[in-house]
Amino acid sequence: MVGGGVLVAAPGDVAELCGVFQLPHVRDFVTTMSASEIDEAIESEDDVLLLSRESGQPLSALAHLTGLRNPHRSIELRRFAVVEAGKGHGRRFLPAVMTEAFNAYHAQRLWLDVFPDNERARRLYRSLGFVEEGTLRNAYIWNGEPKSVVVMSILREEL
Numbered sequence: 001m002v003g004g005g006v007l008v009a010a011p012g013d014v015a016e017l018c019g020v021f022q023l024p025h026v027r028d029f030v031t032t033m034s035a036s037e038i039d040e041a042i043e044s045e046d047d048v049l050l051l052s053r054e055s056g057q058p059l060s061a062l063a064h065l066t067g068l069r070n071p072h073r074s075i076e077l078r079r080f081a082v083v084e085a086g087k088g089h090g091r092r093f094l095p096a097v098m099t100e101a102f103n104a105y106h107a108q109r110l111w112l113d114v115f116p117d118n119e120r121a122r123r124l125y126r127s128l129g130f131v132e133e134g135t136l137r138n139a140y141i142w143n144g145e146p147k148s149v150v151v152m153s154i155l156r157e158e159l
Helices: 011-021 035-043 089-104 119-127
Strands: 006-008 047-052 061-066 074-082 109-114 131-142 145-155
Touching (some): 006 089, 011 035, 011 047, 035 047, 061 089, 074 089, 089 109, 089 119, 109 131, 119 131, 119 145
Antiparallel strands (some): 006 047, 047 061, 061 074, 131 145
């Protein structure tokens, strides 16, 4: 466990994490991770998978930070997913993830990309101080179609 009730994923969490990536509301907006990719992230010095789990309760949310070793201290929130959408888990967990990124991992910038049609996520990010920097046009092939993403970030001094 790290600060604020945030847990770092361990090898025993892989099956549960794979299940989260298969949830329909997660698959629609978050790039999936295979069991081997989760294992690699758990073992990596450049990545961390953070979990939200209240004592004795099932997993409620996860966050994948990457770029921990970036010399510019610009860390990417590559994946953010909640198990049950609309229950406030993301709103409670994301500030703890931000605290970890800036304090435990010494970020000076935390950034992410989000699909333009994921308005729920964009509202959450904006409400916590993330700024929309611009659009990467047709940056992904998603379900066989080109899809753009909006890049958002928050700086340490903006907290």
